[in-house]
Structures are given as C-alpha cells and as structure tokens.
Amino acid sequence: MRALCWNGVNDLRVETVADPAILNPKDVILKVRLSTTCGSDLHLIDGLIPTMREGDVLGHEFMGEIVDVGREVTKVKRGDRVVVPSFIACGQCWYCQHDLYSLCDTSHPKPELQEPLLGYPTAGIYAYSHAFGGYAGSHAEYVRVPFADTDCFVVPDGLADEDALFISDAAPTGFMGADFCNIQRGDLVAVWGCGGVGLMAQQGAMILGAERVIAIDQYPERLAKAEAFGAIPLDFTKVDVIDALKELTGGRGPDACIDAVGMEAAGTGLQHAYDRVKQALYMETDRGTALRQAMLAVRKGGTLSILGVYGLMDKFPLGLLMNKGVTVRTAQQHGQAYVPRLLEHALRGELTPAALATHRFSLEDSPTGYHMFKHKEDGCVRAVFAP
Amino acid sequence: MNPVQSDNAIKAAARASVTIGRPADELRTLWLDPGTQSRIWTHFAEVNPLDGRTAEWLARGPAGGEYRWRSEAVEVGPDEIRWSSLDGADVPNTGQLIFRPAPGDRGTELHLEVRFDPPGGVIGEAVSKLFHIVPGEIVRHALYKFRALALTGEIPTTDPQPAARKGGADR
Numbered sequence: 001m002r003a004l005c006w007n008g009v010n011d012l013r014v015e016t017v018a019d020p021a022i023l024n025p026k027d028v029i030l031k032v033r034l035s036t037t038c039g040s041d042l043h044l045i046d047g048l049i050p051t052m053r054e055g056d057v058l059g060h061e062f063m064g065e066i067v068d069v070g071r072e073v074t075k076v077k078r079g080d081r082v083v084v085p086s087f088i089a090c091g092q093c094w095y096c097q098h099d100l101y102s103l104c105d106t107s108h109p110k111p112e113l114q115e116p117l118l119g120y121p122t123a124g125i126y127a128y129s130h131a132f133g134g135y136a137g138s139h140a141e142y143v144r145v146p147f148a149d150t151d152c153f154v155v156p157d158g159l160a161d162e163d164a165l166f167i168s169d170a171a172p173t174g175f176m177g178a179d180f181c182n183i184q185r186g187d188l189v190a191v192w193g194c195g196g197v198g199l200m201a202q203q204g205a206m207i208l209g210a211e212r213v214i215a216i217d218q219y220p221e222r223l224a225k226a227e228a229f230g231a232i233p234l235d236f237t238k239v240d241v242i243d244a245l246k247e248l249t250g251g252r253g254p255d256a257c258i259d260a261v262g263m264e265a266a267g268t269g270l271q272h273a274y275d276r277v278k279q280a281l282y283m284e285t286d287r288g289t290a291l292r293q294a295m296l297a298v299r300k301g302g303t304l305s306i307l308g309v310y311g312l313m314d315k316f317p318l319g320l321l322m323n324k325g326v327t328v329r330t331a332q333q334h335g336q337a338y339v340p341r342l343l344e345h346a347l348r349g350e351l352t353p354a355a356l357a358t359h360r361f362s363l364e365d366s367p368t369g370y371h372m373f374k375h376k377e378d379g380c381v382r383a384v385f386a387p
Numbered sequence: 388m389n390p391v392q393s394d395n396a397i398k399a400a401a402r403a404s405v406t407i408g409r410p411a412d413e414l415r416t417l418w419l420d421p422g423t424q425s426r427i428w429t430h431f432a433e434v435n436p437l438d439g440r441t442a443e444w445l446a447r448g449p450a451g452g453e454y455r456w457r458s459e460a461v462e463v464g465p466d467e468i469r470w471s472s473l474d475g476a477d478v479p480n481t482g483q484l485i486f487r488p489a490p491g492d493r494g495t496e497l498h499l500e501v502r503f504d505p506p507g508g509v510i511g512e513a514v515s516k517l518f519h520i521v522p523g524e525i526v527r528h529a530l531y532k533f534r535a536l537a538l539t540g541e542i543p544t545t546d547p548q549p550a551a552r553k554g555g556a557d558r
C-alpha cells in the first residue's frame with residue numbers, strides 16, 4: 001500500500017510499504033477514509049521528539065471502515081464506519097477503568113525506551129516515535145487498530161466523515177482540557193492557541209458552561225474561527241495579553257487557562273530568545289512562551305490546564321503556581337472517555353469539528369499538505385488526507 | 388565486601404514489581420501455564436517448557452553467543468514460586484516470584500527476582516554484556532508482558548508492521 005513516511009527532519013515522502021496485518025486477536029484493520037495533520041506531528045517533523053526511525057508511517061488522527069477483524073473482536077464488525085482515538089487503550093487495566101486511557105498499562109510494546117524518561121511506560125500511540133510504542137500510523141491506505149472493541153467507535157449515520165475525523169484527537173483533547181477546568185457558573189476561560197486543539201477546547205469550554213471564552217493566537221484566520229465559535233479573539237502580537245486579560249476579567253484574571261500551544265510557541269522578548277537559542281542547540285526541547293504567560297495570567301487559586309506537548313523544560317517558574325495556589329491539570333488525551341459524548345454533541349451541532357478541515361489532499365499530495373499546515377499557508381488549520 | 392562488588396551483586400540480582408488487578412490464584416495459574424513462559428521472556432530467551440515444572444532456556448548474546456540451561460521449579464506455593472537452573476547450565480541462575488495482595492481494589496502485587504551467577508564470578512555489567520540486555524530490563528519486560536497477558540489475553544506488539552525500510556515491513 002501507499003503511506004506517508006517520516007525520513008528525517010522535514011523529510012516526508014509517500015512510499016510503498018507492506019499492508020498491515022492482524023497480529024493480535026483483538027485487532028482490526030481499517031481502510032482509512034480520512035486522516036489528518038496534528039500540531040504534535042510538527043514536533044516530530046522538526047526533530048524535537050527522539051526515537052523516530054526513518055521509514056516510520058506518520059498519522060494518528062483518523063477514521064475509516066473496518067475491513068478485517070481479529071477472532072476476539074465482538075462489538076464492532078466488518079463494514080462499520082468508525083473513529084479511533086490516537087492513544088491505544090486496552091479497556092481492562094486500572095488506568096483504563098479509571099478513564100485514564102492514555103496511561104493504559106498494557107498497550108506499549110517497547111516500555112524499555114520510555115520508562116527511563118518518564119519513570120513508567122504510558123499507553124502506546126500511533127506514529128508518535130518508538131518511545132511511545134512505535135505503532136505504524138494512519139496516513140496510509142490501511143491501518144491496524146489493536147483493542148478494537150475499546151478503541152473503535154461507530155460513527156452515527158447522520159454525521160459526516162469530516163466531523164467524525166477530529167473526534168479522534170483534536171476534539172477529545174480540547175474537550176478534556178476544558179473538562180480539567182471544572183467550569184463553574186460565571187467562569188471565564190482563556191485558551192492559548194487556535195489550532196485544532198485550541199478551537200475544540202474553546203467549544204468544549206462553551207459546552208461545559210463557561211461564561212466567556214477568550215482565544216489567543218496571532219493568525220487572523222484562526223482567530224476568526226474562534227470568534228465565529230463565540231470566543232473573544234486576542235492577537236498576542238498586537239496587545240499585551242496579560243493587560244488585555246485583566247481588562248476582560250475585571251482585574252480578576254481568567255478562572256482557568258488552557259495551553260493548547262506546546263513546545264514550539266511563538267513569542268517575543270528576552271525569555272523567548274533564550275528558549276529559541278537553547279532549543280536550536282538541543283540543550284532543551286521546549287519554548288514555553290505561551291505556558292509561562294498562562295501561568296502569569298491565571299487568577300489566584302485558578303486552574304491551569306496543559307494540553308500542549310512538552311519535553312523536558314528546564315526553566316519552569318514553579319513559584320508562580322505555588323504562590324498563587326494554582327491547580328495544574330494535564331494529560332495526553334484520554335479520548336475513549338469522551339468520544340461517545342462528543343459524537344452526540346457533533347450530531348446536535350453543538351460541536352462543529354468539520355470547521356477545522358480547511359484543506360483536503362490525496363495521500364500522494366500529503367507532503368504538500370504538511371508544508372501548508374506547518375507554515376499556516378492559505379489559512380490552513382488542518383490538512384485532511386483522503387487515501 | 389568492597390563497594391564495587393556489592394554494586395555488581397545488585398546489578399546481577401534483577402528485581403521488578405508490578406501490580407495486576409486480578410486475584411493471586413488466577414495469576415499463579417497463568418504464570419505456571421507452560422504457554423505463558425514461552426511468551427513472556429521472548430526479549431531475552433527462547434523458553435521451551437518440557438512440562439509444568441521444567442523448561443529449556445536458550446538466550447542469545449551479541450556476536451552469535453548462545454547460552455543454554457534447563458530450569459526446574461523448586462517450590463510452588465500459594466504466595467511464592469521459585470525455580471533454579473540445573474547442573475550444567477551455561478549461566479546458572481535462580482528465580483523467585485512472590486504474590487502479595489495490593490491495597491484497596493488494586494489486585495495483586497507481583498515481585499520478581501532473578502539472580503544470575505555466571506561462571507568465573509563475572510556479574511553485573513558482565514551479565515548485560517553476555518545477553519545484550521541489562522538484567523533489570525529482563526525482569527521488568529517479562530512482568531509487563533505478563534501483566535498484558537493477564538489483563539487482555541494478548542501481548543502488545545508491532546512486529547511486523549508497515550514501514551518504509553527492510554522491504555516495506557518492520558520486523
């Protein structure tokens with residue numbers, strides 16, 4: 001089959017590879033209908049995540065049709081149109097049973113690569129380096145999905161492929177970030193980043209009852225999407241974000257701040273320059289401009305919800321959190337806990353994930369899609385591939 | 388004992404623990420199933436169970452080295468299983484698995500220890516050179532595989548899968 005493969009920093013190629021096969025009894029094979037780019041892929045493409053290997057098939061946000069089933073699959077069947085969360089979860093272990101799916105105890109085939117870094121292995125994920133399991137990704141004609149009864153969610157008939165697609169990753173990640181904020185009546189929520197994850201966090205916060213949502217980014221077309229969703233847009237290159245947030249919140253500060261930016265934050269000023277130099281020298285992996293700003297902006301006793309992916313940041317102003325009594329919540333997405341309700345919200349039109357699908361490409365043209373996504377050309381929010 | 392020796396002794400005695408949300412007797416039965424032993428040590432050795440109590444082990448080292456031994460259960464109790472290599476082993480070793488109830492609803496703790504005693508007294512670093520894997524990794528990975536097997540009936544794998552190398556598949 002054909003697949004988009006990682007071959008090194010900024011080197012993506014569509015190549016011919018073997019078809020996936022059922023390896024374990026709870027596996028299915030999916031014929032991919034749609035697969036999309038994620039901000040997390042940019043960290044791989046830019047070489048900030050170690051343990052990628054040349055020839056790895058990329059892609060972890062996808063939906064498709066089941067074409068082959070393992071002998072112990074009982075709930076889903078051949079012909080089902082399904083969406084699959086990006087983290088692979090067994091549904092049986094303590095973590096899965098406590099809705100902490102991205103921490104699954106049993107889905108990582110290469111724990112020895114990850115345990116030295118994190119202390120314990122996490123769940124495996126599609127196409128996110130060998131330290132995260134090394135599973136082949138979805139930017140391909142077919143993809144193998146383990147634990148299909150836990151990880152495949154049938155898409156209801158009334159829902160378009162484009163809507164279901166983002167319920168794989170961007171939507172559950174964003175929604176989880178809003179859920180972390182424990183939103184109460186009158187709460188104001190500020191979201192850094194208006195990519196797929198940030199936009200879905202903004203809609204999530206609205207669904208969960210936020211009084212107001214404030215969206216921060218610098219790209220006009222992304223801010224316009226946030227505004228269309230009902231958020232108040234803030235361009236961090238045009239205003240002093242801290243001042244603007246104080247004004248919008250009557251001096252209190254946002255009750256909750258969500259970081260949907262991650263380690264490649266854009267920014268200005270001295271701290272940003274310091275991060276940039278260290279990252280270029282591989283002395284650290286992270287530029288934490290947005291995260292530091294969110295730590296400063298959040299109200300006393302508020303919540304900081306971190307969705308952006310970080311490596312091992314060495315300069316982290318912990319005192320801001322400690323002295324302000326901030327609650328920090330963070331995780332890789334526990335998608336399986338949210339997908340059923342997100343499918344409902346999307347069916348009712350309360351969640352509109354298809355709005356992220358700004359550009360569509362064939363699999364053969366996927367390298368162009370990544371280029372546009374990475375450089376945010378032509379207002380690209382998510383490039384969608386139809387193999 | 389000088390500090391260097393004691394350090395090596397620790398390295399040669401590999402220990403790891405996991406907690407599995409299942410009752411001890413069920414885990415004990417699964418551990419003693421010959422099919423289980425041949426599946427959970429694959430990162431380290433081929434294990435061929437001869438019967439419920441004895442098995443043949445073949446560990447491969449770097450540069451084609453092969454090390455063989457036969458192991459035999461020396462104690463099979465409700466809370467503890469112990470085994471030992473028999474005379475003539477290329478790398479004599481002993482193993483011990485202890486089951487303990489975990490607190491609350493967390494199931495059972497498994498504590499696994501394997502001690503290697505290579506001929507000539509080389510231990511620690513030497514064991515990792517012998518097998519190309521550090522002793523701690525041998526036991527940790529075996530327990531993780533066992534945990535996956537106990538909870539899901541399968542062991543996670545990506546082998547083989549599509550990749551643009553080695554003729555299109557990763558092995």
Ligand SMILES: NC(=O)c1ccc[n+]([C@@H]2O[C@H](COP(=O)([O-])OP(=O)(O)OC[C@H]3O[C@@H](n4cnc5c(N)ncnc54)[C@H](O)[C@@H]3O)[C@@H](O)[C@H]2O)c1
Nearest residue numbers: 039040173193195196197260261262265266308309332333
């Ligand atoms: N926790 C999870 O499970 C999970 C899942 C998916 C993605 N992620 C992570 O979430 C982050 C966002 O993902 P995405 O797909 O939306 O990425 P994206 O690249 O599409 O969007 C990131 C946005 O952040 C904006 N940004 C950059 N610097 C900023 C700053 N200083 N202030 C405000 N905004 C800034 C960019 O302009 C961009 O619009 C990434 O780090 C990604 O790795 C995490």
Ligand SMILES: [Zn+2]
Nearest residue numbers: 038040086169
């Ligand atoms: Zn993602």
Ligand SMILES: [Zn+2]
Nearest residue numbers: 090093096104
């Ligand atoms: Zn699990």
